[in-house]
Amino acid sequence: MSIQMGILCEKCHTVHFIVTSHGIKPMPTPGMYVVSCGVCSERREFRTETMRPYRVSEEVFQTGHANEGEYFAIPPSAKNKS
Numbered sequence: 053m054s055i056q057m058g059i060l061c062e063k064c065h066t067v068h069f070i071v072t073s074h075g076i077k078p079m080p081t082p083g084m085y086v087v088s089c090g091v092c093s094e095r096r097e098f099r100t101e102t103m104r105p106y107r108v109s110e111e112v113f114q115t116g117h118a119n120e121g122e123y124f125a126i127p128p129s130a131k132n133k134s
């Protein structure tokens with residue numbers, strides 16, 4: 053398992069990983085990306101700040117996206133622990 057930054061498709065609850073997903077493209081505006089969800093065809097723009105860490109297996113990460121149940125969202129408070 054590893055922790056990867058991803059963006060959640062709020063329509064079908066698939067997480068797309070910035071590093072491996074082919075559906076995420078940078079936009080002309082700095083810090084903005086567009087994700088085309090290959091699962092439900094939803095297309096949405098997002099800022100890098102809206103990405104969240106998710107714990108996933110290496111196999112799932114390499115496919116570029118994780119279906120609901122294949123990822124574990126890291127709570128925002130977890131990163132304050134040190």
Ligand SMILES: [Zn+2]
Nearest residue numbers: 061064089092
């Ligand atoms: Zn979707």
